[in-house]
Amino acid sequence: MPLSEYEQRVLDDLERDLGADPKLKSAMTRPRRTVGRLVTALLGVVVGLGVVLAGVMTKVWIIGIGGFALMITIVLWALLGPSGSGRRAAKGSAKGAIKGPAKGRQGFMTRLEERFERRREQGDV
Numbered sequence: 001m002p003l004s005e006y007e008q009r010v011l012d013d014l015e016r017d018l019g020a021d022p023k024l025k026s027a028m029t030r031p032r033r034t035v036g037r038l039v040t041a042l043l044g045v046v047v048g049l050g051v052v053l054a055g056v057m058t059k060v061w062i063i064g065i066g067g068f069a070l071m072i073t074i075v076l077w078a079l080l081g082p083s084g085s086g087r088r089a090a091k092g093s094a095k096g097a098i099k100g101p102a103k104g105r106q107g108f109m110t111r112l113e114e115r116f117e118r119r120r121e122q123g124d125v
Contacts, residue, residue: 013115021108037078044074 018024051067
């Protein structure tokens, strides 16, 4: 079911406002992983696969389970661990206090509420 003209306008306004919010953009962008972390993860997966194969060849199932656990652990470490740029950003934010919006600027929610009130007064809502 297609959106009405009003709904499309509201959606466009929300997309424009969300794209202009620097705090939201920085919170939603994921830091890139370092090449060293990815190479280490790849080597860890290869070693874990070798351990799984060794467990299959020797018919000792606990070795195979250990190799599989090693592969899962190293992949999770590579994907979920902090990246190099994340650590630098955390150090930089610890130096200064978090500041609110400047006196001359309004926050996103304030602008959104004002726009909604204007539309309601005009009878669009």
